[in-house]
Amino acid sequence: MTKFDVKHTDTLLTTTRAVRKRLDLSRLVEEQQIEKCLEISQQAPTGSNRQGWQWVVVTDKGKRRIIANYYRQGASNYLEDGKNSARDKGDDQNFKVFESAQYLADNMEDVPLLVIPCIDTSHMSLNAPARKWLSLGGSIFPAIWSFQLALRARGLGSCITTLHLAYEREISKIIGIPETFAQVALLPVAYTKGTDFKPAKRPPVSEIIHWNSWE
Ligand SMILES: Cc1cc2nc3c(=O)[nH]c(=O)nc-3n(C[C@H](O)[C@H](O)[C@H](O)COP(=O)(O)O)c2cc1C
Numbered sequence: 001m002t003k004f005d006v007k008h009t010d011t012l013l014t015t016t017r018a019v020r021k022r023l024d025l026s027r028l029v030e031e032q033q034i035e036k037c038l039e040i041s042q043q044a045p046t047g048s049n050r051q052g053w054q055w056v057v058v059t060d061k062g063k064r065r066i067i068a069n070y071y072r073q074g075a076s077n078y079l080e081d082g083k084n085s086a087r088d089k090g091d092d093q094n095f096k097v098f099e100s101a102q103y104l105a106d107n108m109e110d111v112p113l114l115v116i117p118c119i120d121t122s123h124m125s126l127n128a129p130a131r132k133w134l135s136l137g138g139s140i141f142p143a144i145w146s147f148q149l150a151l152r153a154r155g156l157g158s159c160i161t162t163l164h165l166a167y168e169r170e171i172s173k174i175i176g177i178p179e180t181f182a183q184v185a186l187l188p189v190a191y192t193k194g195t196d197f198k199p200a201k202r203p204p205v206s207e208i209i210h211w212n213s214w215e
Pocket residue numbers: 016017018019020097100101104159160161162163164200
């Protein structure tokens with residue numbers, strides 16, 4: 001049986017953060033690194049074992065610029081309102097998140113790689129019940145997270161973003177994504193400046209666990 005180094009495994013799982021300001025925009029990312037991380041992510045679980053995903057990796061500068069412009073359009077009011085609201089509430093942690101999200105939006109085209117995970121929706125009807133849409137999303141986010149963990153293990157970082165989805169159609173046209181595939185996220189990927197990330201502040205498990213009954 002494989003024996004895992006639990007300490008290292010737990011560190012990987014608890015320190016894989018949304019990286020924005022510490023993405024190294026000046027360092028190239030080798031294609032083989034991305035291919036390996038995607039290969040690893042393919043082991044993730046999916047509903048009906050369907051693996052109905054495709055991954056678009058955008059390195060072309062012109063395309064990155066266009067995607068970044070759409071991202072900023074999708075982000076503008078949301079990030080400004082979020083920052084102001086966090087400031088008014090004295091919520092330092094979320095103020096920092098919105099500030100860093102603004103930095104990413106401002107610099108998106110300079111991130112060396114933009115990875116867009118897409119999922120096949122051809123078997124879905126538009127009026128499918130919510131549980132089916134939830135399962136569809138649940139059939140790609142485990143792979144996205146595996147991809148991010150594999151990146152982190154190699155000194156690379158990323159951040160799940162979705163603000164570009166307001167312009168999903170426009171972006172799909174530019175990069176030729178078929179209408180039967182939905183974009184799920186946009187992952188800016190780069191080497192990180194330093195590799196010492198820390199666990200985030202989260203509520204204690206006692207506040208979220210329910211043994212046998214919700215009460
Ligand atoms: C479904 C989803 C959508 C997200 N969308 C964005 C986004 O559009 N832009 C962004 O900067 N961060 C986005 N994030 C990252 C979150 O802001 C981040 O995960 C959260 O602040 C917690 O930070 P941590 O991952 O470092 O713990 C998204 C995360 C998830 C899971």
